Amino acid sequence: MQRVKRTVLSTLIVSALCGSAFAQTSGTPVRVGAIVSVSGPLAFVGTTTREGFQLAEKVINQRGGINGRPLQLVFEDDASNPDIAVTKVNALLNSGVVAILGPTGLAATLATGGITAPKNVLQVTGAGIALPVERERKCLLHMMPAQHLNAAALLSYAVDGAKAKRVGVLYDSGVGQAVMNAMKDLAPKYDVNFVATEKFDLAATDMSSQAAKLKASNPELVMVLTTSATPFRNLRQLNVTAPVVTGLAVAVYETVKAMGPAAEGAVFAEYMVAEDPRPREKEFVDLFRGEYKKLPKNFEVAAWEAVMVVANALKKAGPDAGGDKLCIAARGKYAAAHIDYDFAAPDMTGIQLSSFQYSTVKDGKFARVAFTAKERP
Amino acid sequence: MDRSLLPDSVRAGSASTRHSGGRGLALVLTCVSLAAAPLLLSVHYVDLLVFAALLAISGLGVGFLLGQAGIINLAQVAFYGIGAYATAHVTVAWNLPGLLGLLLGVVISAAFALVMGLPLLRLSGHFLALATLALMVIVTQLFFEWDWLTGGSLGIGGIPKISLFGWTFDTPMKFYYFAWPIALLCFWMLSNIADGRPGLAMRAMRDSPEAAEVMAVDSTALRTKLFVLSAILGSISGSLFAHYVGYISVESFTLERTIVMIMAPVIGGVRNPWSALPGAIFLSFLPELLSPLGEVYRILFGLGLVLVIILFPQGLLGIANWRRVK
Amino acid sequence: MSGELLLQVTVSGLTNGFLYALIGLGLAVVYKGSAIINAAQGDFAIVGAIVTVLFTQSAGMPYWVSIVIGVMAAALLGGLMEVACIRPMLRLKASEESILLATVGLTFLIGAVVLVVVGKAAYFLPPIGGEAQVQVGSATLQRHAVIVVAAALLVVAALAAFYKYTHLGRSMVAASSDADGAVSIGINVPLMRTFTFMLGGLIGGIAGVLQTPLIGVSFAMGIAITLKGVAATVLGGLVNPMGAVAGGLIIGLAEALAVFLFNSGYQNVVTMGLLIVIMIAMPNGLFVTARRRGG
Numbered sequence: 001m002q003r004v005k006r007t008v009l010s011t012l013i014v015s016a017l018c019g020s021a022f023a024q025t026s027g028t029p030v031r032v033g034a035i036v037s038v039s040g041p042l043a044f045v046g047t048t049t050r051e052g053f054q055l056a057e058k059v060i061n062q063r064g065g066i067n068g069r070p071l072q073l074v075f076e077d078d079a080s081n082p083d084i085a086v087t088k089v090n091a092l093l094n095s096g097v098v099a100i101l102g103p104t105g106l107a108a109t110l111a112t113g114g115i116t117a118p119k120n121v122l123q124v125t126g127a128g129i130a131l132p133v134e135r136e137r138k139c140l141l142h143m144m145p146a147q148h149l150n151a152a153a154l155l156s157y158a159v160d161g162a163k164a165k166r167v168g169v170l171y172d173s174g175v176g177q178a179v180m181n182a183m184k185d186l187a188p189k190y191d192v193n194f195v196a197t198e199k200f201d202l203a204a205t206d207m208s209s210q211a212a213k214l215k216a217s218n219p220e221l222v223m224v225l226t227t228s229a230t231p232f233r234n235l236r237q238l239n240v241t242a243p244v245v246t247g248l249a250v251a252v253y254e255t256v257k258a259m260g261p262a263a264e265g266a267v268f269a270e271y272m273v274a275e276d277p278r279p280r281e282k283e284f285v286d287l288f289r290g291e292y293k294k295l296p297k298n299f300e301v302a303a304w305e306a307v308m309v310v311a312n313a314l315k316k317a318g319p320d321a322g323g324d325k326l327c328i329a330a331r332g333k334y335a336a337a338h339i340d341y342d343f344a345a346p347d348m349t350g351i352q353l354s355s356f357q358y359s360t361v362k363d364g365k366f367a368r369v370a371f372t373a374k375e376r377p
Numbered sequence: 378m379d380r381s382l383l384p385d386s387v388r389a390g391s392a393s394t395r396h397s398g399g400r401g402l403a404l405v406l407t408c409v410s411l412a413a414a415p416l417l418l419s420v421h422y423v424d425l426l427v428f429a430a431l432l433a434i435s436g437l438g439v440g441f442l443l444g445q446a447g448i449i450n451l452a453q454v455a456f457y458g459i460g461a462y463a464t465a466h467v468t469v470a471w472n473l474p475g476l477l478g479l480l481l482g483v484v485i486s487a488a489f490a491l492v493m494g495l496p497l498l499r500l501s502g503h504f505l506a507l508a509t510l511a512l513m514v515i516v517t518q519l520f521f522e523w524d525w526l527t528g529g530s531l532g533i534g535g536i537p538k539i540s541l542f543g544w545t546f547d548t549p550m551k552f553y554y555f556a557w558p559i560a561l562l563c564f565w566m567l568s569n570i571a572d573g574r575p576g577l578a579m580r581a582m583r584d585s586p587e588a589a590e591v592m593a594v595d596s597t598a599l600r601t602k603l604f605v606l607s608a609i610l611g612s613i614s615g616s617l618f619a620h621y622v623g624y625i626s627v628e629s630f631t632l633e634r635t636i637v638m639i640m641a642p643v644i645g646g647v648r649n650p651w652s653a654l655p656g657a658i659f660l661s662f663l664p665e666l667l668s669p670l671g672e673v674y675r676i677l678f679g680l681g682l683v684l685v686i687i688l689f690p691q692g693l694l695g696i697a698n699w700r701r702v703k
Numbered sequence: 704m705s706g707e708l709l710l711q712v713t714v715s716g717l718t719n720g721f722l723y724a725l726i727g728l729g730l731a732v733v734y735k736g737s738a739i740i741n742a743a744q745g746d747f748a749i750v751g752a753i754v755t756v757l758f759t760q761s762a763g764m765p766y767w768v769s770i771v772i773g774v775m776a777a778a779l780l781g782g783l784m785e786v787a788c789i790r791p792m793l794r795l796k797a798s799e800e801s802i803l804l805a806t807v808g809l810t811f812l813i814g815a816v817v818l819v820v821v822g823k824a825a826y827f828l829p830p831i832g833g834e835a836q837v838q839v840g841s842a843t844l845q846r847h848a849v850i851v852v853a854a855a856l857l858v859v860a861a862l863a864a865f866y867k868y869t870h871l872g873r874s875m876v877a878a879s880s881d882a883d884g885a886v887s888i889g890i891n892v893p894l895m896r897t898f899t900f901m902l903g904g905l906i907g908g909i910a911g912v913l914q915t916p917l918i919g920v921s922f923a924m925g926i927a928i929t930l931k932g933v934a935a936t937v938l939g940g941l942v943n944p945m946g947a948v949a950g951g952l953i954i955g956l957a958e959a960l961a962v963f964l965f966n967s968g969y970q971n972v973v974t975m976g977l978l979i980v981i982m983i984a985m986p987n988g989l990f991v992t993a994r995r996r997g998g
Contacts, residue, residue: 258919
């Protein structure tokens with residue numbers, strides 16, 4: 001996929017904003033807005049996402065930008081607040097950006113979508129699709145799937161991989177609840193019995209009581225749907241021996257580190273195990289490691305690919321295409337480093353269940369687990 | 378009633394009446410500036426001012442309760458949420474006009490405030506503040522838990538724009554000219570209440586409970602009425618919010634939001650019924666003005682907030698009182 | 704089976720209760736010495752914990768040394784807060800609610816600083832007493848949790864002794880209950896207030912260090928922790944340290960029993976509902992030594 005595009009340098013070099021990132025490009029920058037939550041409860045995902053965005057911007061410009069013109073990402077922080085995201089998207093659109101990346105949160109995505117959709121502005125977000133109304137937003141592409149797919153990935157491993165029937169779930173009141181609802185819908189299809197489903201508040205500092213209730217129901221396997229490390233530690237403190245299965249929200253090095261010994265042996269349903277990269281991921285993993293001296297995971301690659309999708313659409317339709325043409329250019333099949341997308345699909349992602357990669361933690365590092373999820377009819 | 382029993386701070390009236398002439402001029406200037414603003418500022422700032430209007434309305438309710446009656450009400454975001462969800466349901470699930478949603482929100486909030494207010498408002502001081510906080514936690518957790526009603530963290534989307542007499546308020550500028558007149562009307566009405574007899578009774582209750590009792594002011598009844606009024610304002614603000622953003626989720630109804638609602642009037646100078654107005658504008662604009670500074674802007678915002686509170690102990694509107702205080 | 708679960712959640716609930724009690728203790732100390740409710744109390748815990756984390760993980764110093772440094776840092780922060788923020792406001796005759804909101808502003812500020820300094824991650828400290836566990840009947844408890852309980856009780860006892868037997872402690876009590884009288888016998892009232900906040904910071908720092916091995920620490924936690932502490936101390940009558948402990952235990956137990964008895968999604972609803980019921984039923988507070996009606 002190496003495409004080193006040589007451009008003919010004109011005598012006009014863009015001043016002020018340029019750094020070495022624009023070395024291979026010239027002309028007025030193509031401005032794309034990027035709303036990320038770098039403060040507030042979603043800061044975790046937001047700052048990671050930003051790393052992916054920035055790397056993509058840099059590499060795209062090294063390779064000749066958008067048809068020779070530099071790509072410029074304009075970052076705004078929505079502080080994990082959907083109202084601020086709305087203000088920011090209005091400001092960005094007003095300042096003339098041609099597309100929007102982000103925001104980070106589900107609620108913010110739904111809120112900002114209400115503004116970009118009527119204006120036919122291309123928006124690519126890392127959040128998963130949530131409400132039916134989003135299927136009508138043909139210009140809002142998602143890099144992560146709907147909750148039902150996340151739920152199916154977890155259930156697949158629990159039932160087909162670990163052969164468990166009695167499953168306990170510990171989940172938070174945020175996205176955890178959304179996934180739990182999806183899992184309840186899918187339970188009959190997977191023939192699984194949820195012996196205990198315990199919820200804890202997003203802002204809670206301790207879930208020992210919920211974990212104790214879970215333990216008392218004697219599950220064969222425990223699912224944890226959350227973004228923090230504490231529930232895992234609570235389970236371990238109570239000597240819960242059942243295997244733990246969880247999602248990509250906690251498949252993050254810092255979180256795993258915070259889990260301490262509780263992380264060992266937990267299984268993650270995610271997309272990228274950079275310790276053991278597949279051929280299609282290798283280029284991205286090497287670029288990321290070269291830039292940030294650490295391994296990337298799901299939020300980083302999703303962010304990188306989001307920029308690629310926008311950049312490709314801009315190159316195809318032309319940087320001044322705007323609106324509808326840009327959306328049409330973006331909505332097609334796309335082979336990302338980690339997943340095959342089909343943005344023309346009804347769920348705006350086209351992600352297949354088989355795209356999920358499974359990993360576990362051994363001695364504090366991620367290791368691949370050999371399992372592929374299969375659809376159940 | 379024998380007003381000689383009352384301390385000066387009560388008799389002097391709400392802070393706004395002390396300089397009637399000055400107040401009138403300030404009011405006219407404010408109205409003119411607000412009317413002209415969208416024509417002079419970019420749509421980005423108009424958008425911010427709309428959010429400021431919403432904050433001003435809910436802050437008015439809380440500030441009134443605090444400034445005139447000495448009650449800290451941390452439950453406001455609960456009523457804000459009730460108003461928003463009522464609007465969402467009426468317009469999305471039942472497909473009825475927005476005004477009905479507004480009305481429903483107001484009715485539910487008022488009823489809820491009445492039912493909860495009667496037992497709670499017998500408390501006072503820190504107990505009452507904590508009780509309102511507990512109320513807020515209960516309601517917001519129910520927003521999460523009853524996701525069949527509220528949509529939980531996925532929320533409710535597709536809320537249509539609100540229309541009145543054939544005008545649809547579907548752009549920031551149009552909504553601005555819808556929200557601010559409502560806000561100003563609310564401020565004006567409450568300011569009149571503060572200047573009138575009920576205001577006297579409230580301040581008596583706040584500053585000199587014994588004298589108030591002698592004058593047969595029914596404390597609990599009055600406080601409950603104020604609490605209901607505050608809740609109604611919170612609900613109106615929430616309904617407008619739902620129409621403006623078109624999408625609501627539990628993530629908008631947080632502890633931080635309820636704190637911001639009480640910050641607005643305190644920054645403005647809580648004794649003055651108009652305090653939430655400058656306070657809301659300040660709180661809406663400061664983060665925006667600082668955000669170009671990058672990473673550290675959150676620190677500067679916190680610093681700015683603390684500095685303004687320290688340097689203006691009577692609030693922003695209290696500047697007018699500086700000469701008097703000496 | 705149900706009995707085992709009840710025992711386990713009770714044990715967990717009491718552990719949390721003591722953690723809330725420690726925050727409440729700090730709040731009670733500050734309120735007792737200055738009549739101010741410090742909304743940034745939870746941030747003393749955060750800062751104490753974060754400094755300890757930095758010295759243990761980044762500087763590689765021995766755990767006990769780092770703890771002392773962390774707690775001292777929190778105490779210093781308390782003193783700084785009093786001098787830089789509270790003192791000027793009192794001089795300008797600011798209202799009670801303005802001061803309260805200034806401390807709220809400080810919560811935002813401190814949280815923002817922590818975010819910039821250590822980032823978004825959650826950090827845990829090693830449990831004091833190692834990873835060992837203790838059995839209480841059929842219930843499991845971390846050995847660290849036992850140490851939390853012991854430490855909390857020790858702090859309460861030390862505080863009582865401090866106020867009663869030390870010159871500084873008695874001066875602080877005198878300064879807060881009768882400022883004019885205190886001045887007349889040569890007590891530096893503003894300095895006593897500074898010490899009050901430093902003491903509040905110290906206790907907050909201890910709370911932070913004790914809670915971090917169990918629940919971790921991150922930049923956004925300040926206000927949530929303060930909330931529980933405020934609930935504990937208001938319930939207990941605000942000035943009475945024992946009251947704060949009682950309040951904290953009630954809240955911790957209520958949370959645990961709420962999960963045991965009801966759907967865990969209603970945990971906060973039940974706990975807060977209980978709080979309201981207690982306050983309405985006992986308007987003079989849990990202990991009749993409450994200074995004024997309603998706390």
